[in-house]
Amino acid sequence: MVHTSLDxxxxxxxxxxxxxxxxxxLYLGLLYPTEDYKVYGYVTNSKVKFVMVVDSSNTALRDNExxxxxxxxxxxxxxxMCNPFYNPGDHIQSRAFDSMVTSMxxxxx
Amino acid sequence: MAxxxxxxxxxxxxVSGVYKSAEQGEVENGRCITKLENMGFRVGQGLIERFTKDxxxxxDELDIxxxxxxxxxxxxxxxxxxNLRTNHQGIYVLQDNKFRLLTQMSTGKQYLEHASxxxxxTCGLIRGGLSNLGIKSIVTAEVSSMPACKFQVMIxxx
Numbered sequence: 690m691v692h693t694s695l696d697x698x699x700x701x702x703x704x705x706x707x708x709x710x711x712x713x714x715l716y717l718g719l720l721y722p723t724e725d726y727k728v729y730g731y732v733t734n735s736k737v738k739f740v741m742v743v744d745s746s747n748t749a750l751r752d753n754e755x756x757x758x759x760x761x762x763x764x765x766x767x768x769x770m771c772n773p774f775y776n777p778g779d780h781i782q783s784r785a786f787d788s789m790v791t792s793m794x795x796x797x798x
Numbered sequence: 799m800a801x802x803x804x805x806x807x808x809x810x811x812x813v814s815g816v817y818k819s820a821e822q823g824e825v826e827n828g829r830c831i832t833k834l835e836n837m838g839f840r841v842g843q844g845l846i847e848r849f850t851k852d853x854x855x856x857x858d859e860l861d862i863x864x865x866x867x868x869x870x871x872x873x874x875x876x877x878x879x880x881n882l883r884t885n886h887q888g889i890y891v892l893q894d895n896k897f898r899l900l901t902q903m904s905t906g907k908q909y910l911e912h913a914s915x916x917x918x919x920t921c922g923l924i925r926g927g928l929s930n931l932g933i934k935s936i937v938t939a940e941v942s943s944m945p946a947c948k949f950q951v952m953i954x955x956x
Binding site: 733734735736763764766767770771773777 | 840843844846847848850851853856930931932
C-alpha cells in the first residue's frame, strides 16, 4: 500500500514541474475502497519522501496538524542526517527520532 | 569575526592531521586528498539537508547551482561566489577571488602545489551538497594565483 502511494508521489512531483514552487506537498485522496486509510505525502528538497498513513476513523485530524507533524518529522530527520555516525540510506536507529515519532503518534490517537 | 577563524584553524589542522597519520606511500597516490574529500562529502550532505529545510523547491539544475553559489557559500564562508559560468551542458565553473581558506597563505610559487590539499574538503562539500539534492557530479579545483580559486563541477547525466 505504501508502495502504491510512493508511485503517486512520484507522479505528483513530475506533474508539478513549473506550476508550484512550494516545497510542501500535501495531498489527501488516496482512499482505498476496501480499507479506510488516508495517506499524506511530503517531499523535501533533498528528494526524501515522508508518507503518513492515517486511519480514516480518526476524523479529527486537521490540515495544520498534518503539516506541523511533517515539519517535526523533517526537523528530526535533519538532525539524524547531521549525525556523523549515520550513513545516509541506512535504517534510522536514532532514539531521539523514534521517541519524537512515538510522541507524535500518541498525541493523535 | 572569531567564529570564522575557528573553522579555518580546524581545517588547517585537519589537513596536516590527515597527512601526518598517512602511511607510507599514501601521500603519493593521493589517498589523503580522497579522505579529505570524503569528509567534505558527508558534511556537505548534512549541511544541505539543514539549509534546504525551509527554502522553496528548486526548479532546475541552474537554480540549484545558484543556490550553492549564493546561500550555501554565504553560510559557510560568509561571502558569495564571485563568478559562475556554465556551458549549459552540465559544466559549471565557480570562481571565488578571495577564498576564505586560502587568504592566510602567502602568495608564492611553492605554496601553489600544496594548495590542492586545502581545496579537497571544499570540493567534497560541494559534491555532497549536490548529491543530496539529487545531482551526481565530479568537483575539481584549481588555484592559479592565491587566494583566488576555481571549482569546476561536472554533472554526471545518469
